[in-house]
Amino acid sequence: MHGNFQLDGQLYLRDESIDPTGEFFPDEKFLGQGYANFVYADGSFSAGLRYENYQNVMLGFPEGYRGEGITYRFLQFKQDGLDITVGNFYEQFGTGMVFRSYEERGLGYDNAMDGVRIKVNPASGLELKAVLGRQRFYFEKSPGLLRGIDAEYNLSSELFPKLDSAGLRWTVGTSFMSKYQRSNDPFLVLPENVAAGGIRTRIAKGPWSLQGEFAYKANDPSSDNRYIYKDGNGFLANVTYSKNGLGIIAGIKRIDNMSFRSDRNGSTIDMLVNYLSPTAQVHTYALPALYQYATQINGEEGIQLEANYKLKRKTILGGKYGTLVSLNYSVIQSINKDFIDPSLDTLRTLQGYYSEPLVRGEIPYFHDFNVTVNKKINKRLKINAMYLNLFYNRSVLEDGLGDESIQQNPDGQKLMSGDIIIIESLYKLKRKHYLRTEFQHLNTQDDRGSMVMALAEYSIAPHWFFSVQDIYNYGNPNADQKLHYPLASVVYTAGTSRFQLSYGRQQRGIFCVGGVCRVVPPSNGVSFSLTTSF
Amino acid sequence: MKHLLTALALFATSHLIGQELPSTTLKTLDGQSVNIKDAISTEGPTVISFWATWCKPCIKELTAFMDYAIDLEEEVGAKVLAVSIDDSRNSARVAPMAQGQGWEYTILLDENQDLKRNLGIVNVPFTLVLNSEGEVVWKHSGYSPGDEEELAEIVTEVAAGHSPSH
Numbered sequence: 001m002h003g004n005f006q007l008d009g010q011l012y013l014r015d016e017s018i019d020p021t022g023e024f025f026p027d028e029k030f031l032g033q034g035y036a037n038f039v040y041a042d043g044s045f046s047a048g049l050r051y052e053n054y055q056n057v058m059l060g061f062p063e064g065y066r067g068e069g070i071t072y073r074f075l076q077f078k079q080d081g082l083d084i085t086v087g088n089f090y091e092q093f094g095t096g097m098v099f100r101s102y103e104e105r106g107l108g109y110d111n112a113m114d115g116v117r118i119k120v121n122p123a124s125g126l127e128l129k130a131v132l133g134r135q136r137f138y139f140e141k142s143p144g145l146l147r148g149i150d151a152e153y154n155l156s157s158e159l160f161p162k163l164d165s166a167g168l169r170w171t172v173g174t175s176f177m178s179k180y181q182r183s184n185d186p187f188l189v190l191p192e193n194v195a196a197g198g199i200r201t202r203i204a205k206g207p208w209s210l211q212g213e214f215a216y217k218a219n220d221p222s223s224d225n226r227y228i229y230k231d232g233n234g235f236l237a238n239v240t241y242s243k244n245g246l247g248i249i250a251g252i253k254r255i256d257n258m259s260f261r262s263d264r265n266g267s268t269i270d271m272l273v274n275y276l277s278p279t280a281q282v283h284t285y286a287l288p289a290l291y292q293y294a295t296q297i298n299g300e301e302g303i304q305l306e307a308n309y310k311l312k313r314k315t316i317l318g319g320k321y322g323t324l325v326s327l328n329y330s331v332i333q334s335i336n337k338d339f340i341d342p343s344l345d346t347l348r349t350l351q352g353y354y355s356e357p358l359v360r361g362e363i364p365y366f367h368d369f370n371v372t373v374n375k376k377i378n379k380r381l382k383i384n385a386m387y388l389n390l391f392y393n394r395s396v397l398e399d400g401l402g403d404e405s406i407q408q409n410p411d412g413q414k415l416m417s418g419d420i421i422i423i424e425s426l427y428k429l430k431r432k433h434y435l436r437t438e439f440q441h442l443n444t445q446d447d448r449g450s451m452v453m454a455l456a457e458y459s460i461a462p463h464w465f466f467s468v469q470d471i472y473n474y475g476n477p478n479a480d481q482k483l484h485y486p487l488a489s490v491v492y493t494a495g496t497s498r499f500q501l502s503y504g505r506q507q508r509g510i511f512c513v514g515g516v517c518r519v520v521p522p523s524n525g526v527s528f529s530l531t532t533s534f
Numbered sequence: 535m536k537h538l539l540t541a542l543a544l545f546a547t548s549h550l551i552g553q554e555l556p557s558t559t560l561k562t563l564d565g566q567s568v569n570i571k572d573a574i575s576t577e578g579p580t581v582i583s584f585w586a587t588w589c590k591p592c593i594k595e596l597t598a599f600m601d602y603a604i605d606l607e608e609e610v611g612a613k614v615l616a617v618s619i620d621d622s623r624n625s626a627r628v629a630p631m632a633q634g635q636g637w638e639y640t641i642l643l644d645e646n647q648d649l650k651r652n653l654g655i656v657n658v659p660f661t662l663v664l665n666s667e668g669e670v671v672w673k674h675s676g677y678s679p680g681d682e683e684e685l686a687e688i689v690t691e692v693a694a695g696h697s698p699s700h
Binding site (some may be wrong): 002003004006037038039041046048078090091092094095096100102105106127148154156169171202204209236238240241242243244245246247248249251275277282284287306307308309310322324326377426428431433436441459460461462491493495496497498531533534 | 539553556557564565566567587588590621622623624626627630631632633635636645646647651652653654655656658659660672673674675676678679680681683684
């Protein structure tokens, strides 16, 4: 028997500087939510359930979470090479471009399937999966049904001894997913069955590895694509090299009209069938995290390069302990779109636009170039320094403006570019006593303007952790918004249990996990969080 | 009241100690399937550290623990499994990250987060220590600087056949 429990709550305090009209201040003053998971396993049998309560849902989480109940329960058994799950489950095919059901509790994202999943290995190296079900939609289910199959074959198994002896690892896979949703639209003849499929491969030899996936989706008019009858497709590929202290990854991605939901009228993070991962680095430092990239499911293309290199110990640059240098560059823009004039005949306008895959899109969405140097100075001190250059298209990523309206009025775009410098240090005072500090500076003329941040954390392993920080938005173009955002926290950890108490002010922001984002309103107050695993 | 507390403490401890891992399939970096039960050591203690490429405390923990892991492997035959919960797109970044950081751990992928769910883990980083019988004898969630010293002590105690004292 394993499981976990989490309870979060916040007492909100009215703060007129960050929220003059009180539009974000909750009537309840105190909001709290929690959940508990239980998984029981005995031999080939396992079962589990999750209870969730939102009384009421905390600010920034989707409003659909109101109430309480058992939102997840399953039975699973493995017998005669079969692995069968009934009830709720999470599953993904390949990288998820065709299908991925998963949860991200911190984000309030949960598109768990409710139905049946069968996994079987009919031959050595061959894995088959079949799923049937409906997706979670807060305390309800999606209107659409999902039916999917996936096959993955590892060619390097016994059947191909030559590959094995050549040191080659080669996997191929294919997946298919079909959605059924009734249609009774008075004006449009909407496809009730929508199919999507993908092929993928992965080849590895020695330090090299190559991965690629292509996905295709039949026409699926939806509120995301403004009900156009255009097919969708997606492609991504990565090459990686990793050996002896050096790791490099280079990737490209292009997606065109790949929004896929089990409700064609769905929006935000609701009922997504597939997962289109971002090709941008995920930042955990506070200032870069204010401008995180969110995947544009209607179309985007980009490249990413990332390298980690550990300079050897006892060399000039490496010093006594070695130095870690990391470099990341990602750039993402719109895909080429030639919008069809609506005055042309309807059959053509139903296509929405034409797109040339090899022509570069003209609207820049995002770029991030950063270098990090990580160095242990001596027995007591470690330093981490980062420089980051950022570009962020606020019209696209914050306001959700479509390519067509931007192409019509390119000068109306709200853009943000800036430079960030971060210096972090970790100092060992004595055994199990550490002081960690961060200094961050964002220099920009755009959006909220420049900010500076300082943080200090004192930890006494294994139980105590104290932290104070302040962000000062000194460059805000609006004089009465040049505010301080102080925050203080205490954390107590005992084994797998953790209790956190915080007090302070939080600025508005976008909170993202894996390219999926939600907007978090500004708030002020006392919050607590209790988590435990058993 | 005192008896109740003792009973509760015993109950809590009984849940911590002696459980085996649920049989769950993971992937190796070159795409092979492996059951976690077959990946753990039967010769000495095993440390299982759950991490992700986007999780800064995880990377700090694994980097800081590297100094201890080399000695623990030599001295008490400890094995460290670094289980990444990155999704299958991000899992391409796992090998370059691990190599670039200079880690020498055995890396496994839990792409669908099955093992994470089966073990009731809320968030990464999350660390377990198993004895040579394959029983979970210690668990810890989160990472603060200095936790690696604690972890090294626990592994040494477990290798000597003691129950962890914390």
